[in-house]
Amino acid sequence: MSRSYDAVVIGAGHNGLVTSAYLARAGLSVLVVEQRSRVGGGASSEELFPGFSFDTGTHRAAKLHPSVASDLNLRSHGLEMVRADPALFVPDGEGRHLLLGGSASATADSIRTFSAADAGRWADFEAFTGMVAGFLSSVFSIEPPEIPDPSRSGMAALGRLGLGLRKLGRREMEEVVRVLPMSCLELLDEWFESEPLRGALAGISVQGGAHGPMATGTAFNLFRGAAESGSGSPTALVRPRGGVGRLSEALASAARAAGVEIRTDRTVKHVLLDAGRAAGVVLEDGTEISARTVASGVGPGVTLLGLSDPASLDPEFVRSLRAVRYRGATAKVHLALGELPRFEGAPSAEAHLGGAISISPSLQYVERASDAAKYGSVSEAPYLEAVIPTVSEPDLAPEGKHAMSVLVQYAPYHLRESSWNAAASEALGDTVVQTLGRFAPNLPDAVEARHVLTPAGMEDKWGLQEGSVFQGEMTLDQFFFARPVAGWARYRTPIAGLYLCGTGTHPGGGLTGTCGYLAARRILKDAKGQR
Amino acid sequence: MRVGREAAYDAIVIGGGHNGLTTAAYLARAGRSVLVLERRHLVGGSTVTEEMYPGFKFSVLSYVVSLLRPEIIRELDLPRHGLEILPLESTFTPLPNGDRLTRWADHDQTRREIYRHSPLDADAYDRFGQLMYRMALAVKPILAMVPPDPTSLSPKDLRGLLRLGRHFRDLGEADFFMLYKLMTMSSADFLDEWFETDALKATMSASGIIGTFLGPRSPGTAYVQLHHYMGEIDGAFRAWGFARGGTGAVAESIASAARSLGVTIRVNAAVARVIVRGGRAVGVALEDGEEIRGRTVVSGLDPRLTFLNLVDETDLPREFVDSIRRYRSVGSSGKVNLALGELPDFTSLPGDGDHLRGAISISPSQDYLERAYDDAKYGEFSRRPYMDVIIPSLIDPGMAPPGKHVMSCFVQYAPFALNGGWNDEKRKAFGDTVIDTLSEYAPNLRNAIIHRQVVTPQDMEDEFGLTGGNIFHGELSLQQLFFLRPAPRWANYRTPMRGFYLCGSGTHPGGGICGGPGRLAALEILRGGAR
Numbered sequence A: 001m002s003r004s005y006d007a008v009v010i011g012a013g014h015n016g017l018v019t020s021a022y023l024a025r026a027g028l029s030v031l032v033v034e035q036r037s038r039v040g041g042g043a044s045s046e047e048l049f050p051g052f053s054f055d056t057g058t059h060r061a062a063k064l065h066p067s068v069a070s071d072l073n074l075r076s077h078g079l080e081m082v083r084a085d086p087a088l089f090v091p092d093g094e095g096r097h098l099l100l101g102g103s104a105s106a107t108a109d110s111i112r113t114f115s116a117a118d119a120g121r122w123a124d125f126e127a128f129t130g131m132v133a134g135f136l137s138s139v140f141s142i143e144p145p146e147i148p149d150p151s152r153s154g155m156a157a158l159g160r161l162g163l164g165l166r167k168l169g170r171r172e173m174e175e176v177v178r179v180l181p182m183s184c185l186e187l188l189d190e191w192f193e194s195e196p197l198r199g200a201l202a203g204i205s206v207q208g209g210a211h212g213p214m215a216t217g218t219a220f221n222l223f224r225g226a227a228e229s230g231s232g233s234p235t236a237l238v239r240p241r242g243g244v245g246r247l248s249e250a251l252a253s254a255a256r257a258a259g260v261e262i263r264t265d266r267t268v269k270h271v272l273l274d275a276g277r278a279a280g281v282v283l284e285d286g287t288e289i290s291a292r293t294v295a296s297g298v299g300p301g302v303t304l305l306g307l308s309d310p311a312s313l314d315p316e317f318v319r320s321l322r323a324v325r326y327r328g329a330t331a332k333v334h335l336a337l338g339e340l341p342r343f344e345g346a347p348s349a350e351a352h353l354g355g356a357i358s359i360s361p362s363l364q365y366v367e368r369a370s371d372a373a374k375y376g377s378v379s380e381a382p383y384l385e386a387v388i389p390t391v392s393e394p395d396l397a398p399e400g401k402h403a404m405s406v407l408v409q410y411a412p413y414h415l416r417e418s419s420w421n422a423a424a425s426e427a428l429g430d431t432v433v434q435t436l437g438r439f440a441p442n443l444p445d446a447v448e449a450r451h452v453l454t455p456a457g458m459e460d461k462w463g464l465q466e467g468s469v470f471q472g473e474m475t476l477d478q479f480f481f482a483r484p485v486a487g488w489a490r491y492r493t494p495i496a497g498l499y500l501c502g503t504g505t506h507p508g509g510g511l512t513g514t515c516g517y518l519a520a521r522r523i524l525k526d527a528k529g530q531r
Numbered sequence B: 001m002r003v004g005r006e007a008a009y010d011a012i013v014i015g016g017g018h019n020g021l022t023t024a025a026y027l028a029r030a031g032r033s034v035l036v037l038e039r040r041h042l043v044g045g046s047t048v049t050e051e052m053y054p055g056f057k058f059s060v061l062s063y064v065v066s067l068l069r070p071e072i073i074r075e076l077d078l079p080r081h082g083l084e085i086l087p088l089e090s091t092f093t094p095l096p097n098g099d100r101l102t103r104w105a106d107h108d109q110t111r112r113e114i115y116r117h118s119p120l121d122a123d124a125y126d127r128f129g130q131l132m133y134r135m136a137l138a139v140k141p142i143l144a145m146v147p148p149d150p151t152s153l154s155p156k157d158l159r160g161l162l163r164l165g166r167h168f169r170d171l172g173e174a175d176f177f178m179l180y181k182l183m184t185m186s187s188a189d190f191l192d193e194w195f196e197t198d199a200l201k202a203t204m205s206a207s208g209i210i211g212t213f214l215g216p217r218s219p220g221t222a223y224v225q226l227h228h229y230m231g232e233i234d235g236a237f238r239a240w241g242f243a244r245g246g247t248g249a250v251a252e253s254i255a256s257a258a259r260s261l262g263v264t265i266r267v268n269a270a271v272a273r274v275i276v277r278g279g280r281a282v283g284v285a286l287e288d289g290e291e292i293r294g295r296t297v298v299s300g301l302d303p304r305l306t307f308l309n310l311v312d313e314t315d316l317p318r319e320f321v322d323s324i325r326r327y328r329s330v331g332s333s334g335k336v337n338l339a340l341g342e343l344p345d346f347t348s349l350p351g352d353g354d355h356l357r358g359a360i361s362i363s364p365s366q367d368y369l370e371r372a373y374d375d376a377k378y379g380e381f382s383r384r385p386y387m388d389v390i391i392p393s394l395i396d397p398g399m400a401p402p403g404k405h406v407m408s409c410f411v412q413y414a415p416f417a418l419n420g421g422w423n424d425e426k427r428k429a430f431g432d433t434v435i436d437t438l439s440e441y442a443p444n445l446r447n448a449i450i451h452r453q454v455v456t457p458q459d460m461e462d463e464f465g466l467t468g469g470n471i472f473h474g475e476l477s478l479q480q481l482f483f484l485r486p487a488p489r490w491a492n493y494r495t496p497m498r499g500f501y502l503c504g505s506g507t508h509p510g511g512g513i514c515g516g517p518g519r520l521a522a523l524e525i526l527r528g529g530a531r
Helices: A014-025 A066-071 A106-114 A114-138 A154-168 A168-178 A184-189 A195-205 A220-227 A245-257 A300-306 A313-321 A361-376 A424-437 A455-463 A514-530 B016-029 B072-077 B108-116 B120-141 B155-172 B173-184 B187-191 B198-206 B221-227 B248-260 B303-310 B318-326 B364-376 B424-439 B458-464 B516-527
Strands: A003-010 A029-034 A045-049 A052-055 A081-083 A088-091 A097-100 A239-240 A262-263 A268-274 A277-282 A290-298 A331-336 A356-359 A383-387 A402-409 A447-453 A498-500 B009-014 B034-037 B049-053 B054-059 B085-088 B091-092 B099-101 B240-243 B265-266 B271-277 B280-286 B291-299 B333-340 B360-363 B386-390 B404-413 B449-455 B500-502
Touching: A003 A014, A003 A277, A014 A029, A014 A066, A014 A245, A014 A290, A014 A514, A029 A290, A045 A245, A045 A331, A045 A447, A045 B404, A066 A514, A081 B364, A088 A195, A088 B280, A097 A195, A106 A114, A114 A154, A114 A168, A154 A168, A184 A195, A184 A220, A184 A361, A184 B198, A195 A220, A195 A356, A195 A361, A195 A383, A239 A245, A245 A262, A245 A356, A268 A290, A277 B016, A277 B120, A290 A514, A300 A313, A300 A498, A331 A424, A356 A424, A361 A383, A361 A402, A361 B120, A361 B364, A402 A424, A424 A447, A447 A455, A498 A514, B009 B085, B009 B280, B016 B034, B016 B072, B016 B248, B016 B516, B034 B248, B034 B291, B049 B248, B054 B333, B054 B404, B054 B449, B072 B516, B085 B120, B099 B108, B108 B120, B108 B198, B120 B155, B120 B173, B120 B221, B155 B173, B187 B198, B187 B221, B198 B221, B198 B280, B198 B364, B240 B248, B240 B291, B248 B265, B271 B291, B271 B303, B291 B516, B303 B318, B303 B360, B364 B386, B386 B424, B404 B424, B404 B516, B424 B449, B449 B458, B500 B516
Parallel strands: A003 A029, A003 A290, A029 A262, A088 A356, A290 A498, B009 B034, B009 B291, B034 B265, B091 B360, B291 B500
Antiparallel strands: A045 A052, A081 A239, A088 A097, A268 A277, A277 A290, A331 A402, A331 A447, A356 A383, A383 A402, B049 B054, B085 B240, B091 B099, B271 B280, B280 B291, B333 B404, B333 B449, B360 B386, B386 B404
């Protein structure tokens, strides 16, 4: 079987699907090759146990890039985004709890049970994060200019960003620049005193990374969260009705409608080169698919060092590529529950479980959780964020039962004492259930089945290098013009015709589709230039 | 209230630290009449030598010189005023397994020693040295410029920004990207890209944590590491030196230069407040009630002490006061100075030798440093701290009685906000920890101690006026550097109060015995005009 396409996209993750849809809409013939039997990559909903559906990758969706949402008309392809209200339930471990992300007044009332001062500042804080998020969104939505020596169009783009910043007001501009490099601790010290609130925000600031909230650069993730949620609030939680997988399915449906062909259960072995130019892909089964353009939704290291021949690349480029930091420290645990967890002191009604549950009683708790990872072991008291979508959508589990998806930090990809074997994986599952049990004593006995996805498991399952959910750490040194590597942030690679379109490119992060969208635009612009 | 015994001065400098003295000298050099007021009985601030015990002279706080701007040495002709810098030629890192890593002044000897640990590192070491030299050159012009305000539209600031943009562009891509990495990465990650020998990486990354409340794995520390590469002695970057007579001799030489230029210096003259008339600083009132008039008042104290203690808040814009309140000045280090009856005898390199004439670094591994930080994060001093030790009496025999020695130990981490607060008992325990740690490497040390002086961060605040015990007058974190130091819009040594200036380490380019702030402040004052 051999066929020729204008473009072939490696990986049907959400960004790959977005890229494919845009290329097809521009009239290109496009094939998407997906290794697994389903589309979505890390944005998937899977039936792990009969009748129980889980978001096995991220359980947080995001506001899609505005163009993607409107151009692809995902609503008509079955996508319905739901905003959780309240968004975050934070038990303090001593019988009290915090509820964030409902109406402003309800949130303030909840915070007031811990600190009146903090309650008074919450609205200002959300306005502040919204302001910074607004600016970040403008950075997130453009292709990074060539820094330090921008072209005319790059200069114009930088000028627009600068002007946008200036328009916020002088004081605001200063604030944006000042707070972006901070640690989460430094930021929160300026705002809040109550520990459950600091802990909840600290948790958001470390998701997907290897650092603790006292490390420089973590405040950025809080603002990124605020930008991606689309509400300006870092605690907001959006997800598609039916699960995160619905987003990928809607994208696949939109792509198909635009003419894209998607082949699952096909693994790309390597990128085909012709005179140093990408000319297609070769599949594991030996099939050659030729294409003038190859866009890879998998990470930069996997694409350029795994699927391409590093010897064909400039050694300095290879060196920068090898220096990209991944070091995933996130795991997932999926629990089939016979009953809902009962948190001490929580109301009997289950509304508080409709969003995410954050096991982060204090900022120090989250920081301590990060300590173990620095020395290559799993946190004994990890930071957890759990969702139970069955609270609002009972049909995602058998009647009367519930599906709980738990994000776990920190479970480092690189363990010092062992590998991620079955024993290590089970120990992680035990730790998570025990930790939850300290806050909701009925939970351990309610677990009917358990599935653990370790960082090594994520690498196997989705090709996420070192289990990094963002295909490379979301840190300031790997951001904007430096993502994935400085000088190559414009979706191109040193191999002509080979592009990157996954979350390892600018702006990275969650399920916004922006990487895929900007990559498609770059591909189309380059194609136009060639004609 | 007594009336000043002298007529008004052109300028009054509050604080006779090395920056205050530098400002005074430059102002006098331009023909201004200048008075320096020092609270303590001697000049120097944190740059002092004190004979704490008969015959034993301690560089009480800062203890090595390298960052002192060469133009200051030249322009004030400091050698003529007694400044003599003796090179500290080696860095000796004893290891717990009885091995050691020593870097010598002699390049080939260092290379052989590193080769013994890792042939790869021996090669990388040279290239790394060249890189850091280039990076130091790239940053030097930035350190020497008054930071332009990117939020201002004044021609002067725009010119400054343009100059900066050109500077970055002219660096070329490769060096610019490297500089960006240094500004944003952790020193541990940065060094991991170059070296494999743990002790080498630990000893090098140690300079990235000095004075910060961060561990070597936290982003932001690579910059601090670079900051410590800025040292330039006789044109050789990265050369550390020891002033004959202790660091106090640096301040005394500047004081002598200042006096010869006509500066009046009064010690035991503590300033209680700045006198303000019509929104303008017109002089100072001493604690004994004496009032002295000055057309310009310059504070060498740290920003928090200056604006929150010497000035009535109502004389300043609220936003500015807020900025100063948020300015972080959290101490993380202590100092232990020892009078010794005999030299320490290190198990890993027994006997007296050249290795004792340089720096002795207790930094056996990156984990060691990181664990030292972990203790501090949770409010305890490190059970096994990082230490930078020198034995000044070996370089300058005048520092101790014949046959005896003084030993200076810079110790990190010792958090200012110690759980339960600092008291005599905690100070003693801290001192014991330092001795216990050193004794693990040099067992004879314990019995060689004749006197010991322990300086906690609390002592640094109480005795030396360093807010929070921060040795740099505020952390050298990205959000407190360049145009943000100490507050946005006011990084040009001016303050919102007319006639009132800052010249201490809390201004650009920051801490260390650098003199840059003092010199740039003087030049700005001479330019005149408030914004």
